[in-house]
Amino acid sequence: MGNLLLSWDLASARWLVGVVYLVVSVCLLATAVALQVARRWPWCGCKVCRAYMSGSWARDFASVSDWYAHLLRRSPTTRTLRVHVLGCTVTADPGNVEYMLRTGFDNFPKGKGVSAILSDLLGGGIFNVDGDAWRHQRKMASFQLGSVAVRSYAFRIVSREVDARLMPLLARAGDVGMVVDLQDVFRRFAFDTICKISFGLDPGLSAVRGMAVSPLLWKMKRLLSVGGEGELKKAIKVVHELANAMIRERRSLGVDNKSPDLLSRFMSAGSGTNTNAMDHDNEDKFLRDIVVSFLIAGRDTISSGLTTLFMLLSKHRAAGAAMRAEATKASDANAMTYEELKALHYTHAAVHESLRLFPPVQFDSKFCAAADVLPDGTYVDAGSRVMYHPYAMGRMPSIWGDDCEEFRPERWLTGAGATFEPVSFFKYPVFQAGLRVCLGKELAIMEMKAVCVAVLRAFDVKVVGERAVRECAPVFAPGLSASIQGGLPVKVSRV
């Protein structure tokens, strides 16, 4: 009996020690995990951080951008705020923007903080690099995009895509009284156009009827309709394979510096100038990263800009009528020349005004290399991020006046001739500003104007459904560039 009791006691003591050991281990593990989380996600009890962490901002605002715009407008002394839990300074101050993008440029690179997924996708492409790698690509790309030959080639492509693809598609939708998702229509149009300009290849996504496209481009179409960034990771390998295939296809069609598409020009410039450094594999990788960068630069930004512009015009009928009248006065012919298009000041103003309210890239952040003080007095830690916010800046009364939330193209026009008057890009960083200002801005504005003129002359475009009721307050899906959640349903009728 005594032995039995002793062995029971020993057994229970062992059990007890085991339990204590387990509990202590779990506690230690939990503490380690909590410390890790706390290090990555520093706790802060301030009002902004609490609202951010709990998501309570979503009760009053359609998007984080609207919430930031609200906070920045209310910021009493500066137009800058800190989101401590993100280690991020957000600014809507033009002086700060100029400092980050021009005067203090070297201290505000892109940095390594851009998400791993983006780095995987963009590789060493111009969007994703700093220093010499960026300088080299910037020089090449600005030389090519700035050349008269590329500009007139791009204009011809845009005009042809509008006439042969976009207009027939809208006409057919109008004739059968169909509701179409204008955002989807513009995405296809912008993708076809940028593929032709960049690579001289035609995916044919916006053709009225299905046409025979090569399997390569068909796969590309499928891939690029992948929406969320979560899915991108899976697609990256295939995107790269496809970009490589495009490069091979382009090579097999023959490359010389007289071919007007950008890829051919990069290819011949690369082989001409890089005899010393670049071997074949590296050159292909370099070209592949350029291919992907241009696809991303040229598709979603333009379709986003066009979609929100037509959303605004559906409500602001007088502005649409003024654009129509301006085009008719400028030219009887349906197809305008580049010079005629450039001279449309009201249309130019309407495009800029719409991009002010709905910039396709709503915010952009940089890495602060060494601790710094921004011109408005805000101290920024070394290694933290500083974000300038074009969406919020377009809604600041201190920059645009009390009517900043109104769509009013006239604010860009001056003098008796109602001439377009640009503002500083540091106040209006829709295309970024300073040393890394967008290289496709002229092309983008030209493309948007060409679409507006052609569509408005032929059609009346009305937003329908719930979106029309919500009076131009779109909810944007998360992503690199702003796209309207659920698209933009419209009805088209001939004028």
Ligand code: HEM
């Ligand atoms: C409405 C249309 C467009 C908007 C709003 C826009 C906006 C921007 C913005 C905000 C950036 C800076 C991005 C960053 O550094 O993170 C940028 C850079 C750039 N954009 Fe655009 N973009 C548009 C169209 C285009 C088009 C059509 C092209 C090419 C054909 C293009 C080519 C580029 C390039 C190459 C850069 C990189 C510049 C550099 O880092 O030096 N963009 N754009």
